[in-house]
Amino acid sequence: MNRVASRFLAGAAMLGSAVALVGGASSLSAETAVPAPAAVVTTPAATGRETAIFAGGCFWGVQGVFQHVKGVESAVSGFTGGSAATAHYERVSEGDTGHAESVRVVFDPRVVSYADLLRIYFSVVADPTQLNAQGPDTGTQYRSALFPSDARQTRVARAYLEQLRQAKLWQRPIVTQIERAQPFYPAEGYHQDYLTLHPDSPYIRVNDLPKVVALKRMYPQSWRARPALVRG
Numbered sequence: 001m002n003r004v005a006s007r008f009l010a011g012a013a014m015l016g017s018a019v020a021l022v023g024g025a026s027s028l029s030a031e032t033a034v035p036a037p038a039a040v041v042t043t044p045a046a047t048g049r050e051t052a053i054f055a056g057g058c059f060w061g062v063q064g065v066f067q068h069v070k071g072v073e074s075a076v077s078g079f080t081g082g083s084a085a086t087a088h089y090e091r092v093s094e095g096d097t098g099h100a101e102s103v104r105v106v107f108d109p110r111v112v113s114y115a116d117l118l119r120i121y122f123s124v125v126a127d128p129t130q131l132n133a134q135g136p137d138t139g140t141q142y143r144s145a146l147f148p149s150d151a152r153q154t155r156v157a158r159a160y161l162e163q164l165r166q167a168k169l170w171q172r173p174i175v176t177q178i179e180r181a182q183p184f185y186p187a188e189g190y191h192q193d194y195l196t197l198h199p200d201s202p203y204i205r206v207n208d209l210p211k212v213v214a215l216k217r218m219y220p221q222s223w224r225a226r227p228a229l230v231r232g
Contacts, residue, residue, distance in 0.1 A: 034169045035218055036122040039115035041159035043152045046109045049073065052117060053080050053147035053184055055100035056126025057134025061208035062103040064195030065125050065215055067227035071111030076104045076230055077194070078186040080147050080179075087185035095139035102147065104184045112222065114153050118146075118160050120222065122176075124214040128164070129172035135207050144176040147184075154178065192230040 056062050059077035066075040079087045082099035086092065092099045105117065122128055126144045127135075134142050148154040157178050165174055186192075194201075195208050216223045 036119050039160045041156055042115040049106055050109050051106050051149050053102050053104050054121055055102040055145040057142045058137055059101040059103050060194040061211050062125055064208055065211050066105050068224055069222050070224045071108045072228050074106045076186050077191045078184050080182050080184050092141050095141055100143050100145050101141050115156050124211045128174045128176040129170050131175045146178050149181050196227055
């Protein structure tokens with residue numbers, strides 16, 4: 001067994017233990033763990049793969065949730081919104097590069113649609129009412145933002161945001177922005193698969209594992225137990 005496989009099995013076992021420890025409870029706030037409605041406006045299922053980019057706070061949790069969604073073939077942590085020269089974790093963390101910590105999701109639209117991913121995003125991934133922040137993290141690099149890859153995704157994202165605003169699910173205004181498609185830069189290797197490899201991290205246990213628990217509880221039809229890891 002190679003080192004990556006060994007670390008994955010150990011991490012998966014620890015993740016299972018941590019999820020069991022969290023149980024049905026969640027540290028997500030009542031506002032954050034909102035079962036968002038299905039999108040009214042969707043796109044027809046395509047025959048090929050699609051790509052979409054989501055930003056919603058620290059990319060560890062965003063990646064960790066989407067890796068457990070059926071139909072997601074890869075979810076890579078990285079940076080979107082700035083230049084290649086500043087697409088490095090330490091530099092982005094200064095908060096003035098224009099980048100957002102983000103996750104590039106490649107998915108099979110015959111299994112999970114972009115609209116489905118949006119529903120999961122707004123239900124358990126990010127609190128859309130926090131401006132330039134998510135949980136304990138603050139700064140523009142932690143903003144809630146969608147980066148649709150084409151006109152179809154943009155149309156669905158705009159319609160869904162309006163649908164959510166009309167539904168008034170949150171007490172505070174939705175501040176999630178739709179930003180133009182921009183280059184995506186993968187983060188350093190040690191950031192990839194972080195939730196699975198480090199489920200015992202206090203940050204992960206408090207801020208991110210509850211999101212994975214919420215995904216399984218709220219959308220069991222979309223749940224996959226084995227995550228789609230970057231390291232295979």
